[in-house]
Amino acid sequence: MRNLISLRLNKEFKRAYYQGKFRSGPALVTYLVKNRTGVTRIGITTGKKVGNACCRSRARRLIRAAWISIREEFPGLKGYDLVFLARTPILKMKSTQLAVVMRKQIQWLLQMNGKKS
Numbered sequence: 001m002r003n004l005i006s007l008r009l010n011k012e013f014k015r016a017y018y019q020g021k022f023r024s025g026p027a028l029v030t031y032l033v034k035n036r037t038g039v040t041r042i043g044i045t046t047g048k049k050v051g052n053a054c055c056r057s058r059a060r061r062l063i064r065a066a067w068i069s070i071r072e073e074f075p076g077l078k079g080y081d082l083v084f085l086a087r088t089p090i091l092k093m094k095s096t097q098l099a100v101v102m103r104k105q106i107q108w109l110l111q112m113n114g115k116k117s
Helices: 010-019 053-073 088-092 095-112
Strands: 021-024 028-034 041-046 080-086
Touching: 010 028, 010 041, 010 080, 021 095, 028 095, 041 053, 053 080, 053 088, 053 095
Parallel strands: 041 080
Antiparallel strands: 021 028, 028 080
16 A cells, blocks of 8 residues: 655656646645556655755655555546645644645645546
């Protein structure tokens, strides 16, 4: 159940940034773009503004844990790329709090795309 398919290439991230829809909040920015693979892939970005290497790794772990906890709620999300961009306030959150924020952002993005989950 832990098998996550990750975005690896810079061009995949850039495609999400330039062609996808996004929703931002104080702790997290979520990008959503349709892909051709038929599976949901995620990418996680943490910049140096988030903190040192330890803080950035913690932010990535939080995002991963939050996504794993809510991904079953979106069965109609197949064929999309999600990119999560961490911001500094994420370090003061728990993964359950982040899951609530992530859920709201993804629901909003799906409504903007005209797709119901």
